[in-house]
Amino acid sequence: MANKSILPLWFYKLASPKYCYQYTTKLLPWFAGAAIALLCVGIAWALLFAPQDYQQGNSFRIIYMHVPSAILAQSIYLTMAICGAIGIIWKMKIADMVAYACAPIGASMAFLALITGAIWGKPTWGSWWVWDARLTSMLILLFLYFGIMALYSAMDNKTLAAKATAILSLVGLVNIPVIKYSVDWWNTLHQSATFSLTKKPAMPIEMWLPLLVMVIGFYCWFATALMLRLRNEILIREKRAQWVKKLVTQV
Amino acid sequence: MLRAFWAELKRDLLLSFRRRGDLLNPLLFFVMVVTLFPLGVSPAADFLAKLAPGVLWVSALLAALLSLDSLFKSDYEDGTLEQSLLSSESNYMMAMARALAHWLTTGLPLALLAPLLALMLFLPSEAVPVLVLTLLLGTPTLSFVGAIASALTVGLNKGGVLISLLVIPLYIPVLIFGASAVQNATLGLPVSAHLAILGAMLIMSVVLAPFAIAASLRMSVSS
Amino acid sequence: MLRAFWAELKRDLLLSFRRRGDLLNPLLFFVMVVTLFPLGVSPAADFLAKLAPGVLWVSALLAALLSLDSLFKSDYEDGTLEQSLLSSESNYMMAMARALAHWLTTGLPLALLAPLLALMLFLPSEAVPVLVLTLLLGTPTLSFVGAIASALTVGLNKGGVLISLLVIPLYIPVLIFGASAVQNATLGLPVSAHLAILGAMLIMSVVLAPFAIAASLRMSVSS
Amino acid sequence: MTALLLEIKDLFCERDDRTLFENLSFKLFSGSVLQVKGKNGSGKTSLLRILCGLYQGYEGQVKFFGHDLADDRECLHQSLTFIGHKVSVKQALTARENLSWYANIQPQLDANLIHSALVAVGLDDYADVLCQNMSAGQKRRVNLARLFMLPDANFEHSLWVLDEPFTAIDVEGVAKLEQRILYYVENGGSVVLTTHQTLRIKTVELLNLDN
């Protein structure tokens, strides 16, 4: 492989399950610590110190769960699809495992976004659910996650299952821009983007900052959960490798 | 390259001609789903007219979906699928031919029959050409995208239900644009944007889907 | 006699447990068909509330129908069906077990999930118990009657579309009484007559259908 | 001692306007093996399926223990084990589960013999493997294991109809199967079979369908 290396060496190194396992052993505590710290700070700030919304009162505080989970649901899908593509192109086992580890986490985030959105919708729009483009496309995202998980569990051969779900997640990628831009393309009930690289935030900075903390905290949590699931998966798939046997007998 | 394409297409059309019923079945299914609605919901003409675009599109979609299950199944089971994949001719063309044959035997007859059903559901007559046009643009997308799901699941001997799960999220955009174009037409609003999007999805899926179909088939066979 | 009944039932449930997805799939299909309607037709709450009984019943019917195709297919193809029929135990019981297993894995979960979907379609909450009750009474009839059609067509290696064709006419009475009972419930009208009819159809089909199923299977195998 | 098990009179069968056989008559006494011979397409499978009551497109009479098959199939089905061209095994069940299902629907088989049957066909290591993960020959062996599940006490009155039972089986397996058939026949059982391979069982009656 090394002779046709167009990609950096670490990329190939990461492809080895053993190396990846050791690497994540080092990274895991950092991400776990960061996730706990950020989420605690974020939640305290959001619930206790951030000001009330002048229209919605305290009910708006659910934004601190809703927006991070909504953003994450999409990012995780993207991660999954990209890993799937890598798995197909470079036949990297680790990429397959990452993609597999992503799916349930992403599904739970999509579910959380839907639930929090629904809870929020009741006081603001007067109903739990409306058939608005963003909401609908989010629901489709959840279905895509379900489909991917169902397909994976339906197949016995996990190498093939990884390939199949990778194809499916790549095809489902078309949904991501639809979710993202649905609020711009159709005029709907739902808010348009709060976070933007180019524009100033539309909400007061003291509301916005804790949201930022929460979002970063959610990302760290995702990284932690992903690594835990990934390490578990590595051990299962490599159960006959020498290093895994040694590791298991040590415990 | 074209040789395999024609051979596969001819074979598929011959097979569905052999079971002549198969050609008629999607149509009859379509007719029956359309008749279920007045029965289940309400037979009032103005109410039905409002429902019509959605119901017609949803049932076209279901008709396409129902027939997906058997698209590669029998080829997989009798082993001709692996023989197709062992061909030195391009698998891309093979996949294209299969999906096209599926459309020719389900989507196309549906689109041609739609005006009659539109009449039965009291769809305003100015919306009928738009209905046919959206079906002509949309149903090939359904066939090509559906064939991917069919190819992915063919080795799993599950019923059609797993396919539905995989495919419906991907069908929803087509449904939304198709149905709302017809809805707009009943209200006299412009529909060209919708048609353009349907056309874009069509081109995308016809060009890209065969890759995914061929890859999925190779994967399904390898077990 | 009961021995074969339990053996067949156990086997079928074990098979669908093996493919765990299969148990979930009809549910997810149901969910998705229900979501197609607001998308295709109109998302307005009051409009949807009027549609809800019909749409819920139609999609329960379609979910049952979609899974019929595979009911005897795989048994026919791998030869276990002829072995079942060669049993000296009664074929009536075997047929009963098969149809019951179909209901337990499709109709029952559907009925239990229905309240959630009713909520999504804004069905008035006083109609929800009636919805569940009609589904509990109606879906076994769908399974038993559907199994006849499935048994008749199993030797013909056609897709699910021929089954739909045979079965939808038989499903229509169930649909009409089921959906209109729910409709009545939303309007506060009495529903006991409808329920009684659904119950009568249920008893009739559970008692008589197994004869027809067993006979059709014997016929399908003999070729 | 040897009872008249099966009696065929004037059997006539045609498929697709081709006459497969006509005026076919024979008797099978318990304790004997009948091998049906013939080229591909000569009607062996059709004849065997008629004997099992699985195919009705014939004219003439088939009697099992004096009961005409057209009127009463109960009696035959209590004694019959049929192995056909199809695998007859559920792919999503394990070998053991398949066999215990068979033991339940065919009461002449004994569920207690499942383990020894699996040992006999050499699948004891595969007892709990799903059949979809087996090779062609192993699946076939699961189906054949039924022949080892019939308790000796039931041999008399019992009929095995075997359509090319040796398909996909390796040399060792064929030998074992022939041994089993021999043992079964010597203890009162009866067999109708077809095969294109040469049988090493000596005391076989032949029925040739090529004429």
Next chain:
Amino acid sequence: MTALLLEIKDLFCERDDRTLFENLSFKLFSGSVLQVKGKNGSGKTSLLRILCGLYQGYEGQVKFFGHDLADDRECLHQSLTFIGHKVSVKQALTARENLSWYANIQPQLDANLIHSALVAVGLDDYADVLCQNMSAGQKRRVNLARLFMLPDANFEHSLWVLDEPFTAIDVEGVAKLEQRILYYVENGGSVVLTTHQTLRIKTVELLNLDN
């Protein structure tokens, strides 16, 4: 004269945690027959499917004419005819239609030879019968007819992979098929095959998977 057709290096394959073979290496030169031997479940079919590029669950190298199968399957598929456990025949098409489809998707076969191939497998009377109305052996013969559709000019560089080709075929048919294989090999063709029956072809290399 004899070119190196197929080269296998250090092949390793396991299914369901059972190692089927490891460190398997062999070379096949054109003009020879390789018979893969082994008990049921020893991995014959798996090996044959790997050689055809139909199964990817292996480690090691498979080279056809110097092209690694993992990178380039085109080259192999231009020369390959694979006959597996499945019938590979569409039931709703006639024998002739099936073969003309094959001739179109596998350009190494010659559509003009369809009739003579049907004669060779003894199905000239059944050329226009739907395959669903044929017996097990007749269906199998339709599939085997492909071996008679390869023009002599293409024998060299060509590879036949035959997984139990004699299944369901009667004695006369087996003899004819062996004759054909012999003729093919003598004129430069190469064969990898498995069978549980005894081959009457003499010049066979053996590869035993039982160890």
